[in-house]
Amino acid sequence: NAGVTQTPKFQVLKTGQSMTLQCAQDMNHEYMSWYRQDPGMGLRLIHYSVGAGITDQGEVPNGYNVSRSTTEDFPLRLLSAAPSQTSVYFCASSSDRDTLYEQYFGPGTRLTVT
Amino acid sequence: DAKTTQPNSMESNEEEPVHLPCNHSTISGTDYIHWYRQLPSQGPEYVIHGLTSNVNNRMASLAIAEDRKSSTLILHRATLRDAAVYYCILRNTGGFKTIFGAGTRLFVKA
Numbered sequence: 120n121a122g123v124t125q126t127p128k129f130q131v132l133k134t135g136q137s138m139t140l141q142c143a144q145d146m147n148h149e150y151m152s153w154y155r156q157d158p159g160m161g162l163r164l165i166h167y168s169v170g171a172g173i174t175d176q177g178e179v180p181n182g183y184n185v186s187r188s189t190t191e192d193f194p195l196r197l198l199s200a201a202p203s204q205t206s207v208y209f210c211a212s213s214s215d216r217d218t219l220y221e222q223y224f225g226p227g228t229r230l231t232v233t
Numbered sequence: 234d235a236k237t238t239q240p241n242s243m244e245s246n247e248e249e250p251v252h253l254p255c256n257h258s259t260i261s262g263t264d265y266i267h268w269y270r271q272l273p274s275q276g277p278e279y280v281i282h283g284l285t286s287n288v289n290n291r292m293a294s295l296a297i298a299e300d301r302k303s304s305t306l307i308l309h310r311a312t313l314r315d316a317a318v319y320y321c322i323l324r325n326t327g328g329f330k331t332i333f334g335a336g337t338r339l340f341v342k343a
Contacts, residue, residue, distance in 0.1 A: 123276075152331070154333070159335075160335060161320065161333040161334050161335045161336055162277065162320075162333040163333070164331065164332065178332070209276045209277070211276070211277075221267075221279045221282070222269075222277075222279065222331065223279075224276030224277050224278065225276055226275065226276055227274075227275075227276050
């Protein structure tokens with residue numbers, strides 16, 4: 120298993136540009152989520168999904184959209200990038216078949232908005 | 234959501250045990266206590282979790298207070314590779330949201 124993969128690893132955007140961060144998992148996990156981590160801070164939940172076709176907002180959803188058309192993929196869209204969205208973004212997945220929702224994290228995408 | 238409180242940082246010597254504390258005084262009866270750690274430039278990784286009883290696995294031990302208002306992650310012999318940020322998190326079996334605090338940064342000296 121590749122686990123949770125994220126692309127790209129690094130990205131630089133100009134203010135106002137849009138882009139999609141990709142996340143995929145090959146463990147057939149129902150639950151997927153997106154977090155952002157600002158320098159020296161813990162992770163904050165952006166959006167999450169409990170299955171294909173079902174998404175919900177986390178702590179900091181503004182400026183981001185998600186969709187879940189398949190079990191494997193959970194892309195995060197930045198609609199109009201702002202410098203405040205400069206951060207490292209982590210995708211995670213988990214399954215209720217495993218030990219009480221243990222989450223597996225991807226390697227992260229480092230995004231800089233200028 | 235119930236919150237956790239951890240010290241900002243701790244220091245340990247290599248090959249000595251490390252006890253990382255976590256307070257969660259507003260924990261509910263159905264909240265599980267999870268620990269994750271984040272090595273430099275990596276995503277968090279699961280360490281251990283428990284409900285009421287102490288737990289052991291190959292990575293660490295988790296000691297949970299009888300009133301469940303606090304817990305301690307125990308690394309039996311710290312190595313330089315254990316230098317990381319350790320997060321104590323509460324997760325409810327009926328819910329999905331996971332709230333991460335700032336965690337404890339563990340420094341390990343050779």
